[in-house]
Every structure is written in structure tokens, then in C-alpha cells.
Amino acid sequence: MRQICVFLLVILLTSCEYFNVKKTSSEAILNEELKAFNWNDVDEYPTFAACDSLSTKQEKQQCFTNTLTGHIFKYLQNEVLVVTRDINDTINLKLQVSETGTVTILETKVDDLIIKEIPNIKDLLTESLDSLPKVFPAIKRGQQVITEFRLPIIISVN
Template sequence: MRQICVFLLIILLTSCEYFNVKKTSSEVILNEELQTFNWNEVDEYPTFALCDSLSNKQEKQQCFTNVLTDHIFKYLQDQIIVVTKDINDTIDLKLRVSETGIVTILETKVDSLTIKEIPNINKLLSKSLDTLPKIFPAIKRGQQVTTEFKLPIIIQVD
């Protein structure tokens, strides 16, 4: 009986280590969360009402890009552009969609020939964004966020 009591006493004294709870500070939890957080991806891309019926993330992104490109292209087609040389150029637009759904052009990469032939191309591109339909911003972890992306626009004028 005495041996059983000693055995239980040893187990009781050594088992206290299993009941110690390690306290984790909120800073440690935040740092761990931030390390696993992918800042380059969003849960949902910016979208137009037209693209809401799509369920796949990639399809929504493609729809958003297509609607935006088509809108800019149609706006440029409606403008009277007179050139002396044929233009076949790809303009790279760097765009920002704010958390409120406002689109702004951050940067344009246009060939020098295109700028020479169409000196107001940057102004035309900016004006084309003024008539866009309502944009719903990107969402990351349930919050609306600002996103930036590149959009190629092909310009062909004969």
C-alpha cells in the first residue's frame, strides 16, 4: 500500500507540468498571422455588376478585365483620331481600384510613335474611365481593399 501511495505521489508531482498553460501574447499571435498572410492575393477581385453571376474567382477576374478593356476600347473608337502613320501599339496601363471602387491610372507605358501621333492619348485614356459602370472593390478577409493591376490595351489606327 505504501508503494502505491509513493507511486501516486510521484505521478502527482510530475504531472503538474502538463497542466501549466503557456500564455501567448497578442503580439506573437499577430506576428504569426502576418507571416502567413499573403499580401499579393485578394479573396475577391474587383468586379462589375455584370460579373456577379460568375462563381469562380478566375472567371470574375477575367470578366472584370474584359469589361474594362472593352469599355476603354469602345471609348477610343468613338473618338476622332487623325494620324499620319499607321499605329499598332500595346499600351500598358497600371491601374488602381480604391476601396470605394474608384479607378485611377497610376502609370502608362506608351510608345513614342504613338505619343507623337496621338499626343492626347493619356487624356483620352483617363476620360474613358470617367464613364465606367459602378465597380465593386476587391475584398480581402471580409474588408474592401485597394488593388493595383496592369492592363494591356492594344491600339490599332490605320
């Protein structure tokens, strides 16, 4: 009986190691998450209501850029632009969509010829964003986030 009690005591003392819980600090968990986090991609791109019916991420992104480009192009077509030379060039816009869905132009790369022929082109581009339909911001891990992207606009005036 004594041998059984000693045996059980040894097993009890050595098995306590299996019940120890290893604690991980919240900072260690946060650092591990930040390493695995892809900062350059979002779960859902910014979108318009017209693009909600699409299923894939790429289709929604394409719909968003096409809708935005089409809106800017339509706005510029409604403006009366008088030029002395034919223009066929591309304007590169760097846009930002805030977490509230506000679209702003961060940077505009315009050729000198376009600026010479249409001096107020930057103002027209900014004004075109004022009449955009409601934009739903990008989503990353369930949170609305700020996104930036580049959008080429082809200007062709005869």
C-alpha cells in the first residue's frame, strides 16, 4: 500500500507540469498579428450602390473605377472647352476615399499642353467629384478604412 501511495505521489508531482498554462502577453499577440497583416490590400474595395450586385472583388473594383471614370468623363463632356489644338493625352489622378466615403484628389499629373489649352482642368476635375453618387468606403477586417489609388483619365478634345 505504501508503494502505491509513493507511486501516486510521484505521478501527481510530475503531472503538474502538464497543467501549467503558458501566458502570452497582449503585446506579443499584437506583434504577431501585425507581422501577418497585409497593409496593401483590403477585404472590399470602395464601391458605388450600382456595383453591389457583383460578386467578386475584382469585378467590384473594376465597376468602381469604370463608374468613377465615366462620371468624370461625363462631367467634362458637359463643360464647354475651347482649345486651339487637338488634345489626346492622359491625366493621372491620385485619389483618396476616406473612411466616410469622401473622394478627394491628392495629386494631379497633367501635361503642360493640357494646362496651356485648358487652364482650369484641375478645378474641373475637383468639381466633377462633388456630384458623385454615394461612395461606400473600403473595408479591412470589418472596419471602414482610407484607401488611395491612381486613376488615369484620357482627355481627347478636337
